[in-house]
Amino acid sequence: MKLFLRHILLFGVLFFVVEKGLYFFIQNAPQKEHDKRLELILEGKMKKDIVIIGSSRGANNISAKQLEDETGMSCYNLSYRGSSVVFHEFILKTLILHNNKPKKVLLVIDNGYQFLKNHSLHFRFDRLFPLKNYSYINDKLIENNKKSYISNFLYSVKINREDFSLKPKRVYEVNVMTSHGSKLLSGKNNEKLDYKSEIKSYDINDEELHKLNSFKAIQEMCSKNDINLYFVFTPGLMSFDNDFLTRFKELVNADEKIIVYDTLNKRYKEKNIYRDHTHMFSNGAEIFTSEISEFINSNK
Amino acid sequence: MYFNSLDFALFLPIVFILYWFITNKNLKLQNALLVVASYVFYGWWDWRFLSLIVFSSLVDYTIGFQLNQTAQPSKRKLLLWTSILVNLGFLGFFKYYNFFVDSFVDAFSFFGSPIQPNTLDIILPVGISFYTFQTLSYTIDVYKRKLEPTRDIVSFLAFVSFFPQLVAGPIERATHLLPQFYKKRQFHYSQAVDGCRQILWGFFKKVVIADNCAEYANQIFNNSAEHSGSTLLMGALFFTFQIYGDFSGYSDIAIGTSRLFGFDLKQNFAFPYFSRDIAEFWRRWHISLSTWFRDYLYIPLGGSQGGTWMKVRNTFIIFLVSGFWHGANWTFIIWGFLNALYFLPLLLAKRNRTHLNVVAQDSKLPSITELVQMGLTFGLTVIAWVFFRSESVTHAVTYLKGLFSSSLLSLPTIRPTNLLVLILLFIGIEWIGRRQHYAIEVLLLKQSRVIRWAFYMIIIAIIFVFSSDTQQEFIYFQF
Structure with a gap:
């Protein structure tokens, strides 16, 4: 028995020491990423007056650089494709925790889907995995059962399969980022793209409580930290969902502002500014960003 | 737990x-x-x-x-x-x-x-x-x-x-x-170490093979209408390895854990995918259940003592009950029925006890005949697993129709290289250890401790690294 226990212990200690060699791959993981925004946040390098938070509608439809030029306030886009409001809450919380508070937050709303169960909007854990060497991130992964508690002690538990590749990650065209975090799209529109006039009626019973809670948490965070919160509805080649807006207004506090694109502007009905029904090319983003700048300048 | x-x-x-x-x-x-x-x-x-x-x-x-x-x-x-x-x-x-x-x-x-x-x-x-x-x-x-x-x-x-x-x-x-x-019970060093080794291999099968195959099998089975024949074949193969890795992995962990406490449990899997016919497959797959049905159902029903009709009847009863034991769904019953059909020609030709030894008993590699026999048995098993995995009989039939379509010859859209390499490595190690109770029972035992321990450390590291983001349940828990 003694021999068995001695061998088990020795084996365990040796494994503990040897597996530390995996640190090389873990610390190398962030360098392979094209999108370094979360790392900048964690490093406390995101000192901006205005931040844009949202899903791909925020990333593609708003130019942070243009907004900065037009408002005279420093600006950065922290919108992530396919991200849900729960992820947006995480981004804002992390930003406030590690950086100077922004003055204004533009929260881009996924009109009609923001609080519903929607398989295309997730908590973007894939953005967290390369940064697991930050204990703050690893704790978040553990909290969400994406990593085991043992990852605090063993690198072999902390590491991911992709970490073994030393090549920089491949970047798809839609994910190429500008210097201010926006992902402005270029290219030809789809000829078959048509104006969508039918909108599915909004059912409040389909809303998910945890998404509503995250939304509320964002409001509270902004209120507590004296941040002006703006909700942004970006244009789409479709009818505007008024049902959702009515519901949304019930959730908004008096000091918060809603920016809805100019629904009477005919340019928003031209299909050549759209890549698809909800994402605009850079020429469309330029028009819409000007609208936001105007709104911010008039509310300074 | x-x-x-x-x-x-x-x-x-x-x-x-x-x-x-x-x-x-x-x-x-x-x-x-x-x-x-x-x-x-x-x-x-x-x-x-x-x-x-x-x-x-x-x-x-x-x-x-x-x-x-x-x-x-x-x-x-x-x-x-x-x-x-x-x-x-x-x-x-x-x-x-x-x-x-x-x-x-x-x-x-x-x-x-x-x-x-x-x-x-x-x-x-x-x-x-x-x-x-x-x-x-x-x-x-x-x-x-x-x-x-x-x-x-x-x-x-x-x-x-x-x-x-x-x-x-x-x-x-x-x-x-x-x-x-x-x-x-007496504590024996060799028994405990052997138990640890079997637990390790069980975890490798479960966490590395089964859980990772599950990810792709689920992806393909859940959207089977959208995939080509070749991708559906990949899905069926992934499930074939998932269920084996999952269930035999559990058995290995169970047997290994028992050995740590001085108990000896029966072998439950004996490298079933190296079987040369379906009868051999059923002597090697979920042995404890097959023998249970043999002793408490097949033999009391008359077993193979009666005429041909009685043998056929009893065989079908055993396989249908076995299918039903797995779950309350017609898919399991059809799965049992299909296996009975596979078994029938061997029974009628009195060839159901032809392959009682281990394949390629005295050689490193199988002969061409053995290879063809194993391939055929494996193929039949894969088809039966499609029924086992599908949500309904209609789903299974549609899946098989899609699989045997002209797109079977196209390149699969889902082909994770890392996992395929791992599966090949897994098959290799299982083949080397096919004469033992579990694949790594005697592997490297003649080598120095440094080499052995290095091998175990690599296996542990692979288990950790390849463990999925979320914990997967063992399939057989639902039965």
Whole structure:
């Protein structure tokens, strides 16, 4: 028995020491990423007056650089494709925790889907995995059962399969980022793209409580930290969902502002500014960003 | 509690220390510890269902005792049927009630008389199919006077609930496992190390092979209409390795854990995918269940003693019941039926016991004939697994239609290179170790400790690295 226990212990200690060699791959993981925004946040390098938070509608439809030029306030886009409001809450919380508070937050709303169960909007854990060497991130992964508690002690538990590749990650065209975090799209529109006039009626019973809670948490965070919160509805080649807006207004506090694109502007009905029904090319983003700048300048 | 959880990683050493250091001087105390540990292990999942195990154990303990007290055949038969009805009653209620109600509703609707279903929201207690068969084997053996009933209730409770094999087998016979609780266990270094090795290999099969195959099998099966024939083939292959890695991995962990406590459990899988025909496959797949059905159903039905018709009938009964045992769904029954069909030509040609030895027993590689035989058997098994995995019979038929379409020759859209390399590595190691109880039983044993330990460390590192983001349940927990 003694021999068995001695061998088990020795084996365990040796494994503990040897597996530390995996640190090389873990610390190398962030360098392979094209999108370094979360790392900048964690490093406390995101000192901006205005931040844009949202899903791909925020990333593609708003130019942070243009907004900065037009408002005279420093600006950065922290919108992530396919991200849900729960992820947006995480981004804002992390930003406030590690950086100077922004003055204004533009929260881009996924009109009609923001609080519903929607398989295309997730908590973007894939953005967290390369940064697991930050204990703050690893704790978040553990909290969400994406990593085991043992990852605090063993690198072999902390590491991911992709970490073994030393090549920089491949970047798809839609994910190429500008210097201010926006992902402005270029290219030809789809000829078959048509104006969508039918909108599915909004059912409040389909809303998910945890998404509503995250939304509320964002409001509270902004209120507590004296941040002006703006909700942004970006244009789409479709009818505007008024049902959702009515519901949304019930959730908004008096000091918060809603920016809805100019629904009477005919340019928003031209299909050549759209890549698809909800994402605009850079020429469309330029028009819409000007609208936001105007709104911010008039509310300074 | 799952084997692949942090809870179990803490539970096992605690029980191990209490077992060998605190209670080792007193056999009764040691058995009592195993009962408590087993109930904690089971109750971790849902403590309410502990009452079922306790009740089932007490019923069979009492009946076994009563069987010994009476020589009157009618009374003995009554006692036996009481045990069968109580045990199968629980199983039938929890596992099959809704299936029967739904099937009746469908049948009446088909004949134009729709009726309102009255199904219940029933949770299936984990492992009920396994411990029910284990405890039934005790009563039947006592009835047949193959086994003396036990007077030691603690040993009996420990036999029914022994935590390593409680929820997914191997289904142990009372004649084999129960006497091990009567004798004082000795700690043997070689047995414990062997147990650790088998646990390690079990985790590799479960975490690396099964869980990673599950990711792609689910992706393909859940959207089967969207995939080409070649991708559907990949999906079927991934599930084939998933179910093997999952279930045989569990068995390896169970057997290895038992060895740490000085117990010997029966081998449950013997490299079934290297079988040369379906009969051999069924001698190598889920051995404890196949032999249970052979001894307690096939032989009492007359086995192969009667004429051809009786043999065929009994074979179909065994396979259909085996399919039904896996779950209350027509897919499992069709899966059983399909296997019976595969078996039939061998039975009729009296070739069902042709391959009793290990493939390529005396050589490193199989012959061309063996390779073709293994390929054919494997292919038939893969087709049957499609029924096992599908949501419904219609889904399985559509899946197979899609698989055998012209797009079977196209390049699959889902082909994870890392996983395919791992599966090939896995098949290689299994092939090398096919003469043993588990693949790495003697692998590298002649090498120096440095090499052996380095190999085990690499296996552990691969297990950690390849472990999926989320913990996957063992498939056989649902049975």
